[in-house]
Structures are given as structure tokens and as C-alpha cells.
Amino acid sequence: MTPAVEKDSLAFLKINPVDVRWDLNDSIQPEFKSNLDKLVNAWYAENAIKTEAYEGPETKYIKEQLADSVYIKRLQSIPSMFDLSYNKIVRNYIELYTQRRRKQVELMMGMSEYYFPIFEEILDKEGLPQELKYLPIIESALNPQALSRAGASGLWQFMYSTGRMYKLEVNSFVDERRDPIKASYAAAKFLKDLYKMYGNWPLVIAAYNCGPGNVNKAIRRSGGKKNYWDIYYRLPKETRGYVPAFIAALYSFNFHEEHGLYPRPNQFPEVCDTLMIKEQLHFDQIAQFTPVSKQKLRELNPQYRADIIPAFNKPYSLKVPFESAMAFIDNQDSITSYKKEYYFNLKDKLVNPRDRYQKFAHVAPNGKAKVYYKVKSGDAVGLIASWFHVRPSDLRYWNNIHKNMIRVGQNLAVYVPKSKVSFYKSFNSMSRTQKQATLGKNYVASVEKPSTVETSRSEDGGDYVYYTVRRHDNFWTIAKKFPGISNFDIMKMNNISDAGSLKVGQKLKIRQKS
Template identity: 35%
Template sequence: MHARFLDTGVRALSLLSFCLVSLSWPALAGTELPTPPQAEAPATAEPIPEDAQPSIQEPEYSLDEEDHATAAELEAVEPPAPIASEPSTEVPPAEALLQLKPLNGTTARFTDLLTPPAEVAQEEAAAQGQESEEATAYNVPIVLDPSVQGHIRFFNVSIRNRFEQWLIRLSHYRPLVDSIFSEFQLPSDLIYLSLVESGFNPHAYSRARAAGPWQFMKGTAKVYGLRVDSYVDERRDPVKSTVAAARYLRDLYDLFGTWPLAMAAYNAGEGKVMRALHTAQAESFTDIAKTRLIRRETKEYVPRFMAATIIAKNPDRYGFPQNDVQPHQFEEVVVKRPIHFKAIANVTGISYQELKVLNPELRRDATPPDDAEYHLKVPVGTRAKVEQLLDRAPTHKFAPLPIPVRVRHVKPEPESGHWYRVRVGDSLEKIAKRFNISVKTLKSNNNLTGPTIRAGSRLVIAN
């Protein structure tokens, strides 16, 4: 007993001594804690415990068969850019962005020495009504929790080359998207939603049959004015699909009042998010993300957007090069009859692949047959030439579209006079009288021992 109390006292004295030394250390040292040099920054992030480390589900983007060649041609037309083969070891990971603050006499905990990243400081400053560079760095809510950090590693390490291609392609279309979002008074950072949707690939096609850079489903696309038929799919048009996405995002924000909920609804549908909020009696995306009321894909969608935004707005920090990419520009020519891209290329000398890149919405590489006028996009500076030589191009004749055959599966009915379906109110006597047979024969044909029959059952009338 005495030994136990003595051991407890020794432990208490040791702990008290350690605390006193920790509190007096800044005064005794008299100097600030030196910041480690950049070269000594860790090359990789410290692993998060398994229970805290999110399981990243890679978004799947696929191309339908008719678009495999088009996607390759798209990459061939865009200016080449160097692709990093592996992450730069000189760029610290997200956890290394915490910087040490100078020591002072009030420092009592090691965590007091750490300056939170801008992503976390932004929310704190916004809550306190403070205005600073950190608070205005992002115009949509951004946090840096373990889930977002996991997606940052996923983009920065697991699919680094692919994500770099996404950034390059987005730079090609960015001036166009910025002008449209500005017209609809949307936060400019919402442009990075297209990174997690498709990498801004006009030919992206998902297994759920969503298409285009903003991954519209056919029904939603038509609601927002996009044409989708056998000849034209405006979900692939970078201009028209971006206008539709801006209208849809604005409507979702007006409905839910916060961007995380609006983005979740963009992924899952406003009905599912509204039902989840109502069932959970919740008011935020964070609340419903803790439940099973929304799918895992939607739970990861908002953190994935935040991770893509952090990297895209800080490419130097993560070692992604910033290359000068030619913006998406074009002129329009009014075409009044169906003409194939190859015919236009033959008479004008414009590249066939370039016409395909500028007009990804034309599914059959030709202007549609039933349009009195179609605005065909051509390279800048070639409009006059195309208008002058367009009459020399032959009219394109489309192959007839296959007629969809609807197979109606009809359950075969028994031959008349051999079978009979029992109706309500029927009896063996009535059925026997109707078909001019005896009750004994009817019971024998159907192996019946009693007078009871059920409505809906079938009776053999004659063998």
C-alpha cells in the first residue's frame, strides 16, 4: 500500500517538473525556435491512422466507342505540355504547410507553436468577421480535414499525371467559363467543379450516361435548354453546357442556401439531398454526410472538390507547372444544309481534327439535316474563307438511323377452350355448365377433391 502511494507521488512530481520546465523553456532559451530549412521539409506526408485515413474512391470517367478517336485527336490539337512523372520532393505535403510561430512567455502547449493553414484560418477569420488575405483566398467554403487531405494526396500522387492533364485542359477553357460564371454572379472557384466532374473533357461519358464537361444527365440537360438527339448533343458543347451548369448551380444555391449542399445536390440530385436533410433534421452537408442517407460518392464529392480547388489555386505549392495555354476561341459560320467535316476540310484546307475539337456537340461529324441554319464553329481568322468556299462542299447524305425495336414481353395465354381462368363468383357447377362438361370431369382434369376453387387459378377444361 505504502509503495503504491510512493510510486504515485513520484509520478506526480515528475509530471509537475516536466510542466514547469516546459513553461519556463521559452524564457530560459531566450531565442526563437529556428524554422527548418526548405531542403529539410519532409518529402511525403506522415501517414494518418487507419481509422482516420479516408478511403478514396476514384471517380470513373469513360468514353463511349465513337469518342475514343476524338479524344485522341483533341490531345493532338492542344499544345503539348510536359507531364511530371512523379511528385516533386521539394514540395511539402499538406501537413507540412503548418509553420512554426515564434516562442513567447505564454506558450504552454506545443500546438500553440503551429500556425493553421490558410484553408483553416479562412473559416476562423470569416466567423470572426475579419478580413485578410487568407479569408479572401477562396470564395467558396474550403476546409482542410482528413478527408480533404486524403483527396489531395490522391490527386497529387496517385493520379498526378492525369490531374495535370486536367489542369492544362481547364486552362484552355478557363477564360470562357470565368466570363459565363461572372455573368451569372457565381463564385469563380466553382470552375474547379468541372475537374472532379470530367477533367473538363467535352467527350467524357459516364456509366450513368452523363455526358460532357459538366456531366449532365439527358433529362436535366433538356430542362436547362440543351439539345440532345441523334445528331446533336449540346452537353458536349463547352459554351452551352457551361451556361446550363451556371443556371443549374444558381438554382441549387437558391434552393439550399449553401454551396456544399448545392454541390452535393449537383451530384446526387436535389430531391435526394432534400429528403436527407428532412429525415436527419439537419441543416448542413456535414450533418447528412455522417448519415447513411446519401451515397458514398456524394459524401466524397464535396471534399474532392475542395482538394481539387486547393491544388488548382496553389499549383506551385504542389509542383504542378503553369504553362501558357492557348484559350478556346472560334468564329461561327452559318450553314444551311448538312455538310460533313471532311468536305469542309477538303475545300478550305482547315484541319478535320480541328473542326471536330471546335464542334464536339455534332455526334456524326456533320451539321444536322433538319436545321434551317446551324452555327458551325471554325478557327479564328477563317470565317471569310469558309463562307466563300462553303458552296463547293457537297451536301452530306446521312445513313438512315436504326429504328429501335421495342420487344413486348407478353405472357402466353392458354389456348381458348382448353384452359379457363377462374373469376370471382365462379363455382365448379357454373364452369361445368358453361363448357358443357360434367363436374366430375372438371374435377378429374384438375385433380380436385373438394368443391372449393380460387379466383385467378387456371382450370383444365379439356385434355
């Protein structure tokens, strides 16, 4: 049971705890906890924080129930322009941070040593309260590559339309919503505009999360009240915990030692330099001639979506460790010319990535011509690559193939010698045996084992066969084994609606048609 609040502390509560029916089960939103959990396993956190080697201070943490008066006194001691209200919901978020998600909080504290100075400088320039630096903790758990289910991106979780409204560039190569500096300036402008509307920081924070339209609607439905706690239940469900979480984050970072929480050491460089790039570059080119790795370039420059700096119309910034800046300047000509034809086409124009798996713009190999091969049943990436005398990795790269997944009927682009275009085009009309013969190999068609097909007679006298599903089977390949039977006939006969539900060893009833 939660300890009672001392009478002399009740004046600090911004709500009447008797008049409001708090639903503690609903106070912490699932998506908020999910964002914290994802942080631990995120690629970004795994690489930005020394998670394995970390050995924190030898402080034994003892889970204890603090009196409400302790939390209230501590919140009162924090210099803040915000109303740091306290109630059971705020307490619930404080306990989430200090008790149930301790590892995540220590990860965020470690990353805050890199990001908070950036936020603080920009907030100071824009004349905004320094406490707003805690907003990205609630929005993204300090992960610049965070992407919400609604499509909000970056540290400050800008939606596409809001980002464009505040001049953030978003295209196939650049997403400035992920740029810590540009997104922070945009967030500061957005927050200033919201403060002009409300003149009330809790409402500003709520509007930042759910939009001013939803806050205005909540104000109207509550009879014009403009206190956050008065409109709490009029706000969207996912926004109700936003201000309590903000207060809890501010508390947890200010009183982390009292709860045995300490920052995980981060791997960001202590000093960075920013270079202005005026030619398109790939991170691989930079890593080849400087001490900085491609992985570190990604950590410091999360705004570049495809490892490419698309500086062919205007300059773009590149953040590098200070010791790598001079190496870049000394080797700039070598960097820009290194494998330029490989990463960019001959006309110096970028090719848009075709999907999220492609790591760089692909170009046609020199002296090669493109032909298309239509995938047939039983084909595999390695097999096709052997027929066309190319590497499987190249075939995957040219066609954006992920995990060797190809489908029957798919047209695959293959780059072959120009002198052999007609020969390789003929592969589309060749049988499997003929294609294998080009490699000097014989192909023997697989013969079904007798045990895969069983014959029986149903009660109505009809003849059926039962087919045992084998590895790599699907409804289409099975139907081909039985003339006059379609894949849909098999599914209907066995009352199956999901075409992907087959399991090895499963028996399928198939009725022979006369």
C-alpha cells in the same frame, strides 16, 4: 502518420474531428480515380494536349508530408464565397491531385487555359461565384466527351432528362450536353435553381452531383441539419467525396507551383471564330476547303456526334480557328456542294446513323440497286466483297460492320448494278464452288486432318470420338461434321455452358448416335 493540426487552426475546421469516424479507405470513390486515369488515355486528351513533346519546367518534385496547418493556411488565403473546410478527407483528395495523379492534373491544367475563360464569362453573366468553374474538373476531368456509367455526358455531366429540362438538344446528330457554351449556360441555371433551394453552396454542389432528392433525404434523416459535414454519411456513397474533391481541386489549381505542377501546353487555337451554319454539312466537306482538319473540328465542336452539322431546319454554330473563318466564307459554295450526294441523300434529308461506329449518314450509290446476301458458314467480308465485285470497305460501310465481324444468318445489304440484280440475288442459292466459279476460281472444300478426330471407347462400352478444336471453329460448325449431333449435344457432353469458350487445341468428346 498525418501530422497533428495546430491548436490555433482548429477553429477553421467545419467539423469536430473527434466526433466523426472518417473512413479514409472509403473517402476517394473508385469512379472518381477512374475518370482521372481515363483522361490520360482518352482520344480527346491525346489530341488536345501536346503530351509527347511536353517538357515542363525543370522543377524537381519531392514527395513530402506537409503539416495540416500548411494546407489550412493556404486554403484560408483563397478569396472564396465557399466554406473551404479542411479535414482528413479533404487532405486525402489534395494528395490524390498533388502526388498520385500528377500527370492527369497537369493535363487538366493545360485544358483549363481554354475552358476556364468560357466558364468564367458565363458564371459572371449569371451572377454566380467564379469558383464554380472547378465543378467540371470533378465531373468530367475537363473532357467534353466524357460519358458516365449512369449516362451523364459532357463537361458538366448532364443526365439526359436534366439536359432536356434545361433546353439542351439531344438527338442522333447533336448532343448539346457536350457543347461547352450551351452546357455551361444550362449548368449555371441549374446551379441557381439549387441555390434557391438551399442557400448553401456545399449542399448545392452535392445536389448537383446526386440530385436534390438525395440531399433532401439526407437532411431529413439527420434531423433537419443543413451542414454538409453533418449529413455526410446520409448522402449516397458516391457523392460523399464530391465536396472534398471540389475543395482539393480549387486548392491544387491555386497552389500548383508549390507542388511542382505545371500546365501541359494545349493545342487549342488562341483565337476562334463562331460561324452560323444554315445548311447541313459534314466535317469532311469543311476540311476539304479550309486549313482546319476534321480532327480539329471535332475538338472545337464536340457536340456533333456524327461529324455532321444537321442545319436543315434551323441554324447551328460552328467554332473554327480564326484563320479558317475567312477561308470558309470565301469557299462556302464549294464546301456545301462538295460530294453532297455522298454525305446526304438526294432529297437533302439526313439518314440516321445506325450505330455508334458510323461516321456519316450513308446513302445508296448512284445507279445502283440494293440486294441482300445471307451470310453462310465460312463466309468472310473480303470473300463476299469479291463475289459482288465491291470493295470490302464499302461492304463494311453499307452494313455498319466493325472489325469485319459478321455472323451466320445475317442479311448484308450490297449495292450492285441495276442490270445485274437478278444475277447477284441468285448468290443466296449458290454453293461456295459456284460463287467461286463466277470469279474464275476453283473452290476445294477443306478436308479434316486425321489428327483432328480421335476414336476411343469409354468404360461403359460406348463409342466416342474426340475432336480437336481448330482455328475458326465454333460449336455449330463442329456439329455439322457429325450427323445426328447438335451444338447443344456437344456442349452438354463436355459440361460447357459458355458457347464462346472454345480454344484452339481443345479436345471435345462427341458420342456418335446410332
